Amino acid sequence: MSDQNQPLIFEESKKERVAFSLPEIDVPEKTLNSLIDDEYIRKNDPEFPEVSELQLVRHYMALSKRNFGVDNGFYPLGSCTMKYNPKVNEVIARLDGFTKVHPYQDESTVQGALELLYRLQVNLEAITGMDAMTLQPAAGAHGEWTGLMIIRAFHEANHDTKRTKVIIPDTAHGTNPASASVAGFEAVTVKSDVNGLVDLEDLERVADDHTAALMLTNPNTLGLFETHIQDIARIVHAAGGKVYYDGANMNAIMGVTRPGDMGYDVVHLNLHKTFTGPHGGGGPGSGPVGVKKELAPFLPKPLIIKKEDGTYGFDYDRPDSIGRVKAFYGNFGINVRAYAYIRTMGAEGLSQVSKDAVLNANYLLKRLSGNFDTPFKQFCKHEFVLSGSRQKKLGVRTLDMAKRLLDFGYYPPTIYFPLIVDEAMMIEPTETESKETLDAFADRLIEISYEAEENPEIVQEAPHQTVISRLDETRAARHPILRYQKPEAK
Amino acid sequence: MAGFRYLPVTEDDRLAMLKTIGVADEEELYSDIPEKIRFKEGLKVEKALSEPELLRFFSGLAEQNISTSRLPSFLGAGVYDHFIPSVVDSVISRGEFYTAYTPYQAEVSQGELQAIFEFQTLICELTGMDAANSSMYDGSTALAEAALLSYGASDHSKIIVSETVHPEYREVLNTYAHGRQLEIVTIPSLNGMTDLKKLEKELDEETACVIVQYPNFYGQIEPLKEIEATVHRLKKAHLIVSSNPLALGLLTPPGVFNADIVVGDCQPLGISESFGGPHCGYFAVTKKLIRKIPGRLVGETVDEKGQRGFVLTLQAREQHxxxxxxxxxxxxxxALNALASSVAMIAFGKKGIRKLAEQNVQKAHYAVERLKKERLTIENEGSFFNEFVINCGKPVKEVNQALIKKGFIGGYDLGRDSASLKNKMLIAVTEMRTKIEIDQFAEALGGIVNV
Structure with missing residues (x-):
């Protein structure tokens, strides 16, 4: 990587350059003022850059070289499931019959799209053990909020309006309490015990007739299976609440166990994680929600159904539905990729995915456990959390070790999460990485642990090999510069 | 396990790894999952396909859809058939972009961060606002989040929304509002525009915001100037404007009229229709609201050597x-769709974005003239961008089915949202439609409607 400053595209602009062509207008033209009131015609053109097509391409090529994806190298970002994104999925998702289809076309002209979505629903129901599914939510957090709104509607239908609280473990992803707030609930924390699992006594204490739901990923964010999940579900159900499965960690359990069999009532999946919809530099994702029969009437509308005559269509006639959560029918393009992935792997393949993900994680954990503190002793599932507390005593923080990994061409693990582990480093290798990659990564991280002892500065001052060094985040937040402005306009 | 091309672990690897872990077989790794909840049957998912079979199967599904590359389309209502420059797909197909995630580690994510910073700038330029975030799911959720922002900022719980806002956006708003127990008041339309008198009547001290669409759902250009003056008579009330960003290449941006929040969907700029998603919501605000904006923001800063760089910033607003x-x-x-939109906006450039918007206006107005010649009734004769409403005098569904037979994808059936709009069709004419297509469509429609 070079350390040359990369100009903004606005700084490369020169008047009159174009990167776009339109046919000459072929209809008789009228003066704009005769069509639109002058007040509403823009006086100053937007300051868009004026560049040639090659300049545009080189600009983005240069930017791409300053970015790191799964295609570039190992990306063990915990809780994000950064697995390989199959190329064939990209080819399929770009077929004209999928991209150039309008959501309001007559049902008879989009039977292929509807059939695909219907089939995907059925497959996801089988994988999760749920009875009905919506593909409308656009991402995981959107699915969480949708699921909670469904639970809310259920309690409201029972006139059980005092249920204002959602129980969330202290290890949970930040979206869980945030989604609870947006759905109008109060987030209540349940503690974890020394084994990193939900503390049953504390759960008994917080679960009461104000409980609307419990949100819990399983395996949890520490990568540990909630062994007592049936007891957890029993306690919450006895209090009258529903149990919500955050599907962020579904990659660990496909074919091994199903949320529907563990006692969960609602599930969301992250198709961009487990089912290879690419992460896209932050999105788009897709966050389908599955529910048990009892909650099905409350699913968002429309639902995609197979009719008696064998054709597919939309069901809008759902009086108890929470309504729409998004315009149209969800992130169709991501759903296409997820379905292509499921059809590539099949039942045996998906089970193998989870087995290999768990094997890879336990192998890497074992390889690193001599040099780093491991707060929990049981086997992990698809990911695990190390603590950098030993290195912290030497003056080397987890952040430093993460930055040092950048020097060797690795994207760092998730750091400082979950919040209950000091100097946390959350590692998720995924099943698409080879033993050689895991060994090389483990060797490197172990070497960094030795550097922390012998030559801490090299870690503390990392990264050394990237296009820029550590950035001044305080300055960015104190004096926010969120857009480019022409020098004279500043 | 041999035979799965995405899974590299071999049998030898497996044995070696199990040995290192210190277990005899993989089952031990699952000893913490109670027997009672173990899933013993095979998953009931459809059977696996090889890559050639997969391509054949999916091509078969795709071919069952009538795509807008096969038939000229006059369907819009929030999703449009626009030209997408070839450079767009070339850029978003780079693995460095599409296989990365949120740029948490800035040192190896400068490409994505800078691309987002540029996107934020482009959106500010289009909308005339001070700051824009890195994207929302789509226009409908961006609109709902704008209402939530207003509620949070004012602590007022009354949300006023014009009936001329996209009906599905309003449905999404209703769902979000229910969670926070907000009151939604809908202002009826008058001749396809927000009824200003009724708006004035509804405004009160409890109002958090007024939401309008510009151009509105029927294509009409709402009088933002008058609306703004009315709304801002109340000190705390926000004016939220939902806008087709392509239209803003030509129309006076809402920022000029002192809008507080501008939202919308970038689909018309470089994103395919894709049966409704993924598209890309945008969210822009005034300086005053920057610290209340939802979602990720990228800011400029410097590194230890004083070199310019970009980071995720003001993260104290965010869920994590x-x-x-x-x-x-x-x-x-x-993010990836925001990137696609950025590439398209840059390809269009300062002059191109206006030219593109102008072609939409000219062609849509030509289509109106042409349809009038076919003795079709045009509703709401106010200023419009690239959409307008006609009265078919018979059910739109029937008309559209007849149009398909004649080789056209017809407009949007307004009767599905409101009984009072029965037989009314919303027609979109973009730069993609040629004069010949418009002429033939007008003749076809005339033939069907005037029977």
Whole structure:
């Protein structure tokens, strides 16, 4: 990587350059003022850059070289499931019959799209053990909020309006309490015990007739299976609440166990994680929600159904539905990729995915456990959390070790999460990485642990090999510069 | 396991790894999953296909859809058939972009961060606002989040929305509002525009915001100037404008009229229709509201050597820091589609974006003239962008089915949202439609309607 400053595209602009062509207008033209009131015609053109097509391409090529994806190298970002994104999925998702289809076309002209979505629903129901599914939510957090709104509607239908609280473990992803707030609930924390699992006594204490739901990923964010999940579900159900499965960690359990069999009532999946919809530099994702029969009437509308005559269509006639959560029918393009992935792997393949993900994680954990503190002793599932507390005593923080990994061409693990582990480093290798990659990564991280002892500065001052060094985040937040402005306009 | 091309672990690897872990077989790794909840049957998913079979199967499904590359389309209503420059797909197909995630580690994510910073700038330029975030799921959720922002900023719980806002956007708003127990008041339309008198009547001290669409759902250009003056008579009330960003290449941006929040969907700029998604919401605000904006923001700063760089900033608003007190629960957004839109906007350039918008206006107005010649009734004769409403005098569904037979994808059936709009069709004419297509469509429609 070079350390040359990369100009903004606005700084490369020169008047009159174009990167776009339109046919000459072929209809008789009228003066704009005769069509639109002058007040509403823009006086100053937007300051868009004026560049040639090659300049545009080189600009983005240069930017791409300053970015790191799964295609570039190992990306063990915990809780994000950064697995390989199959190329064939990209080819399929770009077929004209999928991209150039309008959501309001007559049902008879989009039977292929509807059939695909219907089939995907059925497959996801089988994988999760749920009875009905919506593909409308656009991402995981959107699915969480949708699921909670469904639970809310259920309690409201029972006139059980005092249920204002959602129980969330202290290890949970930040979206869980945030989604609870947006759905109008109060987030209540349940503690974890020394084994990193939900503390049953504390759960008994917080679960009461104000409980609307419990949100819990399983395996949890520490990568540990909630062994007592049936007891957890029993306690919450006895209090009258529903149990919500955050599907962020579904990659660990496909074919091994199903949320529907563990006692969960609602599930969301992250198709961009487990089912290879690419992460896209932050999105788009897709966050389908599955529910048990009892909650099905409350699913968002429309639902995609197979009719008696064998054709597919939309069901809008759902009086108890929470309504729409998004315009149209969800992130169709991501759903296409997820379905292509499921059809590539099949039942045996998906089970193998989870087995290999768990094997890879336990192998890497074992390889690193001599040099780093491991707060929990049981086997992990698809990911695990190390603590950098030993290195912290030497003056080397987890952040430093993460930055040092950048020097060797690795994207760092998730750091400082979950919040209950000091100097946390959350590692998720995924099943698409080879033993050689895991060994090389483990060797490197172990070497960094030795550097922390012998030559801490090299870690503390990392990264050394990237296009820029550590950035001044305080300055960015104190004096926010969120857009480019022409020098004279500043 | 041999035979799965995405799975590299071999049998030898497996044995070696199990040995290192110190277990005899993989089952031991699952000893913490109670027997009672173990899933013993095979998953009931459809059977696996090889790559050639997969391509054949999916091509078969795709071919069952009538795509807008096969038939000229006059369907819009929030999603449009626009030209997408070839450079767009070339850029978003780079693995460095599409296989990365949120740019948490800035040192190896400068490409994505800079691309988002440029996107934020482009959106500010189009909307005339001070700041824009890195994207929302789509226009409908962006609109709902704008209402939530207003509620949070004012602590007022009355949300006023014009009936001329996209009906599905309003449905999404209703769902979000129910969670926070907000009151939604809908202002009826008058001749396809917001009824200003009724709006004035509804405004009161409890009002958090007024939401209008510009151009509105029927294509009409709402009088933002008058609306703004009315709304801002109340000190705390926000004016929220939902806008087709392509239209803003030509129309006076809402920022000029002192809008507080401008939202919308970038689909018309470089994003395919894709049966409704993924598209890309945008969200722009005035300086005053920057610290209340939902979602990710990229800011400029310097590194240790004083070199310019970009980082995720003002993260104290976000769920991973603030948890239940966050401004929104959004985490994943639509980054790749924001990138696609950026590339398209840059390809269009300062002059191209206006030219593109103008062609939409000219062609849509030509289509109106042409349809009048076919003795079709045009509703709402105010200024419009690239959409307008006609009265078919018979059910639109029937008309559209007849149009398909004649080789056209017809307009949107307004009767599906409101009984009072029965037989009314919303027609979109973009730069993609040629004069010949418009002429033939007008003749076909005349033939069907005038029977």
């Amino acid at each position: 820091i603030r948890r239940d007190k966050a401004t929104s629960n959004i985490c994943s957004n639509q």
